[in-house]
């Protein structure tokens with residue numbers, strides 16, 4: 001789906017335009033990339049100008065209500081689950097534990113089919129499109145499908161997304177919007193809800209649920225805790241911290257199109273208008289993550305989570321070429337996670353990085369076997385396995401070849417990825433608090 005990196009072309013274009021700041025930043029990956037050479041080491045990796053989103057002094061009334069709702073367990077059928085139970089603010093609004101999928105349902109007796117994503121850094125998520133256009137030196141590059149909320153891009157806005165967990169039978173499990181309204185009516189903040197959304201709001205269950213979703217959206221969009229930008233990476237880019245030698249090597253490998261090539265999808269350069277690097281291009285890719293036996297639904301050998309083409313997402317069921325694709329997540333705070341990828345198959349960053357390095361060179365290490373032979377991409381039915389990405393480095397090798405990433409490269413990458421965890425500084429891009 002994706003075309004080859006146009007980093008160098010972008011660099012040349014930038015040169016032609018006379019190297020504006022943003023242009024230089026966007027081209028940086030290409031500059032650093034040709035790698036561990038002496039030329040690369042000479043380049044100072046720090047100080048990229050970015051514009052951090054300005055934090056509000058206070059949440060508006062709807063967002064303040066949204067905060068109360070986000071932490072309110074009484075909004076679930078079980079009475080034991082709030083948004084924050086799965087999206088824990090102490091874990092970058094990601095899962096608080098290492099479970100591949102979280103329990104849910106009326107008595108927390110059921111479980112979902114996907115790992116909980118972090119809710120940080122979703123602000124710049126573009127609308128879902130089958131053909132995300134990215135400007136390039138020779139016109140526009142078609143990045144293929146990208147964008148939208150949830151791992152398959154099915155929810156067009158945070159507003160529409162917010163109703164999904166409230167009504168999902170394996171999550172907060174309200175049978176309908178009337179049940180949501182009945183719970184809101186009994187909530188400790190019911191009077192506040194009426195003040196903000198109108199005295200008769202509870203007479204109209206559908207409207208009440210819609211307003212509730214709008215409040216949850218406002219909280220996620222306004223509260224600075226959803227985009228702190230307090231990582232060492234931000235500090236380093238702002239000139240307030242210096243990478244260790246290992247972190248710097250990891251950063252170079254991350255950008256090197258012949259080694260990690262991570263920045264191809266997990267973009268680490270500032271975006272339009274000087275927005276800070278988001279570490280995702282929101283692209284949909286089939287990585288061929290191994291099947292996870294810890295997911296209850298997977299006990300049925302005919303069940304497959306095909307991402308874009310279903311069964312969770314409904315509208316692209318006929319698009320065979322999209323089967324197996326999931327959204328590229330941000331890597332900010334990923335080092336502090338205990339589960340990785342859409343199906344939570346891996347539980348340590350080291351495993352994830354070895355998977356990237358050795359998916360194709362040593363498939364027996366990753367996939368189940370039939371008659372002693374590894375079934376590569378065993379979480380997809382055979383007919384959809386050709387959708388798995390073989391175009392982008394590091395996925396261009398064959399079984400038996402030497403991985404592009406050595407164990408030392410992997411240690412370096414892990415060190416760099418840790419610099420993406422928030423909490424290094426108090427202010428965006430600031431000095432260390434330690």
Ligand code: HEC
Pocket residue numbers: 070081082083084085086087102103104112114115116117118119122148149150151152158161162165166170171172216312
């Ligand atoms: C039982 C655990 C659970 C609960 C409770 C829960 N979520 Fe989620 N959330 C998930 C999972 C799992 C996903 C990924 C779903 C998918 O890809 O289909 C998700 C995805 C999301 C996303 C999309 C993130 C992205 O990367 O696009 C948002 C936003 C979100 N949840 C907000 C909420 C809000 C608001 C609530 C409360 C009303 C909530 N969640 C309650 C588990 C949960």
Ligand code: HEC
Pocket residue numbers: 254259260261262263264265266283284285286287289326327328329330331334337339340341342343352353356389392393394413
């Ligand atoms: C071709 C695009 C692409 C490239 C190149 C790529 N990734 Fe990813 N990455 C993805 C996608 C897509 C996912 C989600 C896949 C899924 O859930 O099935 C992902 C997921 C991840 C995750 C899991 C994050 C989480 O929250 O679960 C980590 C960590 C990660 N990538 C690190 C890297 C590193 C390090 C590199 C370079 C060695 C890299 N990626 C290269 C597309 C890419």
